[in-house]
Amino acid sequence: MQVISLITDFGLSDWFVGTMKGVIARLAPAARVIDLTHDVPHGDIRGAAFALRAGYHFFPKGTIHVAVVDPGVGSARQALAVQTSNYFFVGPDNGVLSFALRREKVIAIRLLKKANYFLQAVSHTFHGRDIFAPVAAHLSRGIPIRRLGPPANDFVRLSWPEPVRHNTKIEGEIAYLDRFGNGITNLPAELINPLRATKCIVHSRGRLICPLKPFYQAVPLKRPVAVVGSSGFLEIGVNGGSAKQSLGLRIGTRVTL
Amino acid sequence: MQVISLITDFGLSDWFVGTMKGVIARLAPAARVIDLTHDVPHGDIRGAAFALRAGYHFFPKGTIHVAVVDPGVGSARQALAVQTSNYFFVGPDNGVLSFALRREKVIAIRLLKKANYFLQAVSHTFHGRDIFAPVAAHLSRGIPIRRLGPPANDFVRLSWPEPVRHNTKIEGEIAYLDRFGNGITNLPAELINPLRATKCIVHSRGRLICPLKPFYQAVPLKRPVAVVGSSGFLEIGVNGGSAKQSLGLRIGTRVTL
Amino acid sequence: MQVISLITDFGLSDWFVGTMKGVIARLAPAARVIDLTHDVPHGDIRGAAFALRAGYHFFPKGTIHVAVVDPGVGSARQALAVQTSNYFFVGPDNGVLSFALRREKVIAIRLLKKANYFLQAVSHTFHGRDIFAPVAAHLSRGIPIRRLGPPANDFVRLSWPEPVRHNTKIEGEIAYLDRFGNGITNLPAELINPLRATKCIVHSRGRLICPLKPFYQAVPLKRPVAVVGSSGFLEIGVNGGSAKQSLGLRIGTRVTL
Numbered sequence: 122m123q124v125i126s127l128i129t130d131f132g133l134s135d136w137f138v139g140t141m142k143g144v145i146a147r148l149a150p151a152a153r154v155i156d157l158t159h160d161v162p163h164g165d166i167r168g169a170a171f172a173l174r175a176g177y178h179f180f181p182k183g184t185i186h187v188a189v190v191d192p193g194v195g196s197a198r199q200a201l202a203v204q205t206s207n208y209f210f211v212g213p214d215n216g217v218l219s220f221a222l223r224r225e226k227v228i229a230i231r232l233l234k235k236a237n238y239f240l241q242a243v244s245h246t247f248h249g250r251d252i253f254a255p256v257a258a259h260l261s262r263g264i265p266i267r268r269l270g271p272p273a274n275d276f277v278r279l280s281w282p283e284p285v286r287h288n289t290k291i292e293g294e295i296a297y298l299d300r301f302g303n304g305i306t307n308l309p310a311e312l313i314n315p316l317r318a319t320k321c322i323v324h325s326r327g328r329l330i331c332p333l334k335p336f337y338q339a340v341p342l343k344r345p346v347a348v349v350g351s352s353g354f355l356e357i358g359v360n361g362g363s364a365k366q367s368l369g370l371r372i373g374t375r376v377t378l
Numbered sequence: 379m380q381v382i383s384l385i386t387d388f389g390l391s392d393w394f395v396g397t398m399k400g401v402i403a404r405l406a407p408a409a410r411v412i413d414l415t416h417d418v419p420h421g422d423i424r425g426a427a428f429a430l431r432a433g434y435h436f437f438p439k440g441t442i443h444v445a446v447v448d449p450g451v452g453s454a455r456q457a458l459a460v461q462t463s464n465y466f467f468v469g470p471d472n473g474v475l476s477f478a479l480r481r482e483k484v485i486a487i488r489l490l491k492k493a494n495y496f497l498q499a500v501s502h503t504f505h506g507r508d509i510f511a512p513v514a515a516h517l518s519r520g521i522p523i524r525r526l527g528p529p530a531n532d533f534v535r536l537s538w539p540e541p542v543r544h545n546t547k548i549e550g551e552i553a554y555l556d557r558f559g560n561g562i563t564n565l566p567a568e569l570i571n572p573l574r575a576t577k578c579i580v581h582s583r584g585r586l587i588c589p590l591k592p593f594y595q596a597v598p599l600k601r602p603v604a605v606v607g608s609s610g611f612l613e614i615g616v617n618g619g620s621a622k623q624s625l626g627l628r629i630g631t632r633v634t635l
Numbered sequence: 636m637q638v639i640s641l642i643t644d645f646g647l648s649d650w651f652v653g654t655m656k657g658v659i660a661r662l663a664p665a666a667r668v669i670d671l672t673h674d675v676p677h678g679d680i681r682g683a684a685f686a687l688r689a690g691y692h693f694f695p696k697g698t699i700h701v702a703v704v705d706p707g708v709g710s711a712r713q714a715l716a717v718q719t720s721n722y723f724f725v726g727p728d729n730g731v732l733s734f735a736l737r738r739e740k741v742i743a744i745r746l747l748k749k750a751n752y753f754l755q756a757v758s759h760t761f762h763g764r765d766i767f768a769p770v771a772a773h774l775s776r777g778i779p780i781r782r783l784g785p786p787a788n789d790f791v792r793l794s795w796p797e798p799v800r801h802n803t804k805i806e807g808e809i810a811y812l813d814r815f816g817n818g819i820t821n822l823p824a825e826l827i828n829p830l831r832a833t834k835c836i837v838h839s840r841g842r843l844i845c846p847l848k849p850f851y852q853a854v855p856l857k858r859p860v861a862v863v864g865s866s867g868f869l870e871i872g873v874n875g876g877s878a879k880q881s882l883g884l885r886i887g888t889r890v891t892l
Binding site (some may be wrong): 388389390391392393395396397399400401403404407408420422435449450451452454501502503504505508 | 636663671687689690694863864
C-alpha cells in the first residue's frame with residue numbers, strides 16, 4: 122500500500138479535491154489518499170510550506186506528498202517532482218515544497234507533458250487534477266521519478282525565517298497561526314532547551330512577558346503561555362483562549378528569548 | 379476495489395457523514411469512499427446537481443455516486459438508483475442526479491424498502507444513512523440494480539440552462555459560484571473555441587467587458603478575466619481576487635459572448 | 636480490515652488530523668480511518684461525547700473509536716483505552732467517552748507510556764498524534780488491550796441529562812445543536828412513542844407549542860416542528876430553517892411533552 126498526502130488551498134466546498142481523488146483512484150487503485158489539509162488560505166504559499174514542513178515526516182516511508190497552492194497555475198511557472206531519502210514531493214515550483222526540502226538531499230525533476238504522465242487534456246486552471254494527482258498516482262505505482270522529465274537544476278526556495286542570536290538573547294518570530302489561535306514561532310526546541318529559559322517576550326502590542334511552561338493548562342485560564350509545541354517549535358498560546366485574538370499575534374510578530 | 383463517492387449538504391461538523399461511512403464499511407468492507415463535497419449549501423439541489431455533473435466523470439469506471447441533498451426527506455418523494463454505461467447514481471428523486479444524467483442512456487430504478495437493501499430501521503429524517511448509503515454498499519458488492527426495486531418510468535429532471543444564440547452573439551449565465559468566487563457559466567468550450575472570441579460581456583453591475591485569456595494570471599492583479607475553466611465551461615474570475623465579491627456575480631448573472 | 640474512527644476538535648485547517656492519519660498509516664497500514672467529525676467546538680467535551688454516543692454504533696463490529704477533545708492535554712489527566720462487547724474506545728479520561736459507554740460492560744485500561752505503544756517522543760500538547768493514534772493503530776493490529784496498561788478502576792463519567800417525569804408530563808432539554816440548527820433533546824423514542832403525543836412545549840422565548848410530526852416537511856415552510864430524529868431522540872426543527880436561530884434554542888433549553 123502506498124500513501125499519497127494532499128495539501129491544497131482548494132477548500133472542501135466544491136468538487137475540486139474530490140476529483141483529484143477520483144483521478145488517483147482511477148490511475149492507482151491501490152494508493153491510499155490522506156488529506157494533510159485543504160484549508161490553506163487562498164494563495165498562501167508560505168503557510169502551506171510551513172504546514173507541509175510540520176507534518177510530512179509523520180507519514181510512512183515512501184509517502185508521496187502533493188502540495189497544490191498555485192496562484193500562477195497556467196503561467197510559465199514549472200512543475201516539480203522531488204525524491205528524498207524517505208519521501209516524494211509533487212507540486213508547482215513556487216516554493217511550496219521548499220521548507221520540507223530544506224535539509225534533504227534531493228533528486229528534483231521538472232515535469233514534462235510529453236512524458237505522458239498527465240491527464241490527456243490538461244486545463245489551464247486545475248493542474249492539481251490534471252498534472253499533480255496523476256503524477257502522484259504514477260509514482261505510487263512505482264514509475265521511476267526520472268521518467269517524468271529532465272532534472273531540475275534548481276527550484277524556488279522560500280527564505281526560511283532563521284532565528285537571530287544577540288549575545289544572551291535569541292530573537293525569533295511567529296511563523297504560523299493555527300486554528301486555535303496559537304502562534305508557532307521559528308524557535309526550535311534544540312535552541313530553547315539548552316537555555317533553560319523560564320520566559321520569553323512577545324512584541325505584539327507593547328512588550329508582553331510570557332512564561333515558558335510544559336503545557337497550556339500550567340497557567341491560569343485566559344493567561345498567555347509559551348510551550349515547546351508539537352511541531353518542535355516554541356508556541357505562544359493562551360490557556361483556554363486564542364493568542365491570535367487576545368494578544369494580537371500576526372505572522373512576523375517578534376518573540377525574544 | 380469499488381469506489382463510492384458522496385455529495386451531500388450535511389456539512390462535516392456533526393456525525394452524519396461519518397455514520398454514512400460507518401454503514402458502508404459495515405456492509406461493504408472493500409468499498410472505498412471518496413467525498414465529492416459535503417458543503418453544498420443547505421437544500422441547494424441545483425448546486426449539488428452542477429457539482430456532481432462537473433465531477434462525476436473523473437472517477438473510475440463503476441464508481442457509485444451518492445447524492446443526498448434532500449429537503450423533502452421523509453415525504454412522498456421517491457428514491458432512485460440509476461445505472462449508466464460507466465457509473466451508478468443513487469439519491470432522492472428531486473433532480474439532484476439529473477444534470478449528470480442529461481446525456482446518458484440510463485436504467486433507472488425506484489428504490490423499495492421491501493427489497494431489503496435498506497437499514498432495518500429507516501428513520502424519517504436521515505435517508506442518507508438508512509437508505510442511500512446501504513444501497514450504494516450493496517451495489518458495490520455486485521447486487522444487480524434491478525433487484526433494488528421496479529423500473530422508474532421517469533424521474534425529476536431540472537431544467538439545464540441552455541445558452542441562447544442571437545445571430546453573432548451567444549448568451550449564457552452564471553450557473554455556479556465556486557469557493558474562490560469564480561463564476562462558472564453554462565457556456566461550454568465546444569461553443570466558445572470555434573468563435574475565437576477575445577472578450578465577453580458580464581451583465582452584473584452595468585456592462586463589464588472581460589477579456590478571454592488562457593489563465594487567470596494573464597491579466598494584471600485584481601482585474602477581471604474570462605477563461606475556459608477546468609469543468610469545460612467559461613468562467614469569470616478576478617486574478618488574485620473574488621469575482622463574486624468584486625463584480626457582484628450571482629447565479630443567473632447574464633454573460634454574452 | 637479494521638476501522639478506526641476519529642472525533643476531535645482539531646478542525647481541518649491545520650496539519651493535525653492529517654498527521655494522526657499519517658501515524659496510523661505508518662503503524663497499521665491495513666487500518667481504514669473514518670472521520671466522525673473534527674469540528675467539535677474547541678474544548679466542548681459534552682458535545683463530542685454526545686456526537687460519539689449518536690454515531691458509534693453504526694460502525695462495523697471491532698471499530699476503534701478515538702475521541703480527542705482534550706483541554707487538559709499535558710496535565711495530570713489520565714488516558715484510557717476501553718473495550719466493550721462490540722467496540723474499542725481510546726481517548727483522554729475527561730468524560731468524552733462516557734456517554735457512549737453508559738450502558739456497556741467495559742474493560743477499561745489506563746494507558747501507560749512504558750507499555751511502549753506511544754510514539755517515541757511524546758509532546759505535551761498533541762496526544763492525539765503521539766498517544767491516541769498510535770494506541771488505536773496497535774489495537775487495530777490485534778494487540779490485546781491489557782498490554783496497554785493497568786486496569787482503570789474508574790473513569791470520569793459526565794452526568795447524562797435524564798428526562799424527568801411529572802405525572803402526565805415528561806420534561807427534557809436540548810442536549811445538542813446540529814449544523815442545520817436542529818435541537819436534539821434527551822427524550823428518547825422509547826419514552827415518546829407510547830405517549831402518542833401530538834405536540835410538545837419548547838421553553839425558549841416564552842412557551843412555544845410545537846406539533847409532533849413524522850418529518851420536517853409535514854409542517855408549512857418556516858414553521859417549527861418536533862420529530863423523532865435519526866439519533867432516536869426528539870428533535871426540534873424548523874422546516875426549511877434553523878430552529879437555533881428562529882426559536883432561540885440553546886443547550887439546556889427545556890422541552891416538555
